Amino acid sequence: MNDKKKKSDTNSSAENVEQHLQELEKADYERLYYSQEQTFSADELARSINEQRLTELMAKSDEFLKSLNSELEDFDD
Template sequence: MTDKKISMDDKSSAENVEQHLGQLEKAEVTREQLYYSQEQPFSSDELARLINEERLNKLMAQSDEFLKSLNGEIGDFDEGDINSDR
């Protein structure tokens, strides 16, 4: 009889944990829905006002330079592999 009671208590505990986890998941979904419902898109005028175009252009030029140098390094690396087989 005590074995039955222990297994019933275990099952009850497991059910309680499962129920609690389900409630946490529902709360998280609700929190995400609330968060995303508060997002508002920017108009093009607002974006133009917020973006520092000069700084953005400098950053883009730097990234272009970086990618060019990276491509050169990759090319040199590939050529090194070809020459090392000979």
């Protein structure tokens, strides 16, 4: 117990913060790495997708692309 107390006394606050940040970074990396390996079933994906919102976004993107295309055609003239 005294050895632990002595060791923690010799570490500065900055060293303790640095060590803690490194541990958090490692945990974040591991969480990201393992989350990429997860597979989702079609049912899980269907539950997580808001189909109405997706349809609205696709319609907006179509409108944007059409307007962009017309602007580009006008630019050539």
